[in-house]
Amino acid sequence: MPASVASPLLRVRDLSALRAAVSGFRHKGLRIGFVPTMGALHEGHLALVRHAKTLSDVVVVSVFVNPKQFAPHEDFDRYPRTEDKDAQLLESVGADLLYLPSVDLMYPAVFASSVHVEGPARELEGTFRPQFFDGVATVVMKLFNQVQPDVAVFGEKDYQQLQVVKTFVRDLDLPVNVVGMPTVREADGLALSSRNAYLSTDERQTAARLIVELNAVAEAVRSGGDREKALDAAKANLLAAGFGPVDYVELRDADTLAMADAQTPNLRLLAAAWLGKTRLIDNIAV
Numbered sequence: 125m126p127a128s129v130a131s132p133l134l135r136v137r138d139l140s141a142l143r144a145a146v147s148g149f150r151h152k153g154l155r156i157g158f159v160p161t162m163g164a165l166h167e168g169h170l171a172l173v174r175h176a177k178t179l180s181d182v183v184v185v186s187v188f189v190n191p192k193q194f195a196p197h198e199d200f201d202r203y204p205r206t207e208d209k210d211a212q213l214l215e216s217v218g219a220d221l222l223y224l225p226s227v228d229l230m231y232p233a234v235f236a237s238s239v240h241v242e243g244p245a246r247e248l249e250g251t252f253r254p255q256f257f258d259g260v261a262t263v264v265m266k267l268f269n270q271v272q273p274d275v276a277v278f279g280e281k282d283y284q285q286l287q288v289v290k291t292f293v294r295d296l297d298l299p300v301n302v303v304g305m306p307t308v309r310e311a312d313g314l315a316l317s318s319r320n321a322y323l324s325t326d327e328r329q330t331a332a333r334l335i336v337e338l339n340a341v342a343e344a345v346r347s348g349g350d351r352e353k354a355l356d357a358a359k360a361n362l363l364a365a366g367f368g369p370v371d372y373v374e375l376r377d378a379d380t381l382a383m384a385d386a387q388t389p390n391l392r393l394l395a396a397a398w399l400g401k402t403r404l405i406d407n408i409a410v
């Protein structure tokens with residue numbers, strides 16, 4: 125079992141206990157790594173924790189299903205909550221502190237602020253989940269202020285979210301190094317995601333088609349094929365396989381997420397599509 129500084133895993137629910145632990149770490153000169161999550165942890169999350177351990181002396185993981193990033197019709201109520209299993213997994217990879225704030229702690233009755241990001245937040249997920257990035261940026265800002273990490277690790281599975289966090293950290297001069305980690309996938313290529321638990325057996329089989337279609341577009345673009353035709357074919361193939369609606373399959377500038385053209389040096393291909401009642405997202409470098 126990997127060594128952790130504060131073994132066994134500390135579970136902390138209130139802010140004064142978190143602040144006491146953080147100032148204890150700082151007092152000892154320890155570098156704090158942070159992995160924010162919504163729980164229902166899987167190997168993708170654990171890869172972030174393992175990486176955070178290589179970049180810091182203590183690793184704090186938060187589990188908070190953040191109501192501000194869900195629209196009223198979305199899955200906030202049914203989002204999986206598996207605290208004890210999450211704690212066991214975190215202990216197995218040597219995390220030091222599990223922070224479990226309540227909704228009331230994060231958003232007391234009197235709460236009037238929001239962090240709003242333009243630029244990379246504007247389209248893609250921003251179009252289909254208009255509340256999403258204000259909710260994410262606000263909660264991540266609060267978590268950064270509470271945990272005061274030196275380094276925070278986010279997954280590329282949520283590539284646009286990673287760019288949004290990097291943007292407000294840069295714009296608002298936050299003293300934290302934001303690091304991205306490649307997407308961890310199942311053997312058939314499906315990106316691990318807590319929401320995969322919603323998929324039926326048949327849907328789970330179909331779900332792997334998303335990365336197959338993204339790889340086909342990337343291959344077509346790399347070999348100089350017609351981009352629009354490749355994107356249209358991917359959308360049509362996804363619909364034929366049983367996805368629908370397909371919210372987007374788009375090529376973007378990998379850094380700014382602006383629309384890509386033939387001159388864009390680094391391309392990212394991003395997609396979101398519904399499979400039954402589950403919305404899947406994925407992306408790859410091109």
Ligand SMILES: Nc1ncnc2c1ncn2[C@@H]1O[C@H](COP(=O)(O)OP(=O)(O)OP(=O)(O)O)[C@@H](O)[C@H]1O
Pocket residue numbers: 160161162163168169171172277278279280281282305306307308309315316317318319320
């Ligand atoms: N397959 C993965 N590989 C790498 N990082 C991941 C993966 N899945 C999630 N993460 C990262 O873990 C962090 C917490 O994500 P979150 O708790 O929302 O998990 P999730 O599996 O993405 O859940 P959801 O199904 O709600 O999208 C984010 O930085 C996210 O990008």
Ligand SMILES: CC(C)(CO)[C@@H](O)C(=O)[O-]
Pocket residue numbers: 160161162188190193260263264282285
């Ligand atoms: C970053 C995050 C923990 C903010 O709630 C969430 O959006 C997630 O789990 O990716």
Ligand code: BAL
Pocket residue numbers: 162193282285
């Ligand atoms: N993984 C990003 C969190 C969300 O979709 O709400």
